[in-house]
Amino acid sequence: MAWELKNNRTNEVYPxxxxxxxxxxxxxxxxxxxxxxGFAVNRFHAEIxxxxxxxxxxxxxxxxxxxxxxxxxxxxxxxxxxGDEIRLAVSAGFPDGEYSLTLKGTPDAKEGGTDSGSREPExxxxxxxxxxxxxxxxxxxxxxxxxxxxxxxxxxxDEFYATVESAVLQGYVKIVLELSRVExxxxxxxxxxxxxxxxxxxxxxxxxxxxxxxxxxKLFSSIGIDQRLPMVSTIEEARERFV
Numbered sequence: 194m195a196w197e198l199k200n201n202r203t204n205e206v207y208p209x210x211x212x213x214x215x216x217x218x219x220x221x222x223x224x225x226x227x228x229x230x231g232f233a234v235n236r237f238h239a240e241i242x243x244x245x246x247x248x249x250x251x252x253x254x255x256x257x258x259x260x261x262x263x264x265x266x267x268x269x270x271x272x273x274x275x276g277d278e279i280r281l282a283v284s285a286g287f288p289d290g291e292y293s294l295t296l297k298g299t300p301d302a303k304e305g306g307t308d309s310g311s312r313e314p315e316x317x318x319x320x321x322x323x324x325x326x327x328x329x330x331x332x333x334x335x336x337x338x339x340x341x342x343x344x345x346x347x348x349x350x351d352e353f354y355a356t357v358e359s360a361v362l363q364g365y366v367k368i369v370l371e372l373s374r375v376e377x378x379x380x381x382x383x384x385x386x387x388x389x390x391x392x393x394x395x396x397x398x399x400x401x402x403x404x405x406x407x408x409x410x411k412l413f414s415s416i417g418i419d420q421r422l423p424m425v426s427t428i429e430e431a432r433e434r435f436v
Contacts, residue, residue, distance in 0.1 A: 195299040196249055198227070198241070198279070202293060209241055209249075209296075216242025216252075219281070222377070224321050231291040233258040233282035235379055237321070237346050241273075241296075249273050249296065254346035255381025258282040261290060269347060322376065324349035326356060336435055337365040338428060342374035350378075350385040357389050366398035369431040373404030383418055390422055399423070401431040 196209040217226040220238040235256040252270040253260035261280040275298040280290030324345035401423045
């Protein structure tokens with residue numbers, strides 16, 4: 194991919210290159226292709242890649258302080274062009290963004306001559322275990338068990354919510370979410386959990402979270418979501434909550 198991001202404050206250049214047409218990930222976590230350290234930058238903040246026709250895009254992954262293109266905050270995915278300014282993590286402490294980057298293309302990229310532009314961006318991303326549902330089954334008493342693993346950002350959370358919403362519409366309103374293998378869940382994902390809880394509450398039952406640990410458990414505790422949703426250690430304990 195013949196594109197690069199230039200740091201407007203340090204002049205450092207980050208090549209926008211990824212294997213097999215996969216998008217490049219940006220954030221604080223060491224597994225990102227472009228690692229940016231900062232106070233307001235999320236661990237998995239954004240990604241940049243190519244659409245099937247070769248057009249570059251950037252996608253905010255549900256970050257807390259946002260991704261901005263030419264001063265406009267984006268929700269989800271937005272196309273970008275040569276010379277566009279991308280700001281990450283705009284806050285009171287960093288009104289112009291913690292990082293200000295400019296997208297630059299080589300002459301080949303501007304003329305649409307890159308071979309990689311004909312390929313659709315692939316997932317999973319380099320070094321990141323993409324969030325997914327690894328098991329979904331019906332337990333006794335019509336309890337729906339959903340087991341998750343990996344890193345959950347915006348689109349993984351949307352896919353997860355769609356699966357649960359479909360199950361609720363089919364009548365499954367006792368839900369256990371097993372999260373022992375979930376490595377990361379951002380603020381957007383926390384909002385999805387609350388949304389699921391509201392959906393199930395309206396149907397007359399509830400959601401129990403089982404096995405949350407590490408960074409996910411710390412995050413739940415810090416924002417008080419453990420006061421909103423019952424949290425237990427095992428699936429068996431979660432089942433007992435519905436008895």
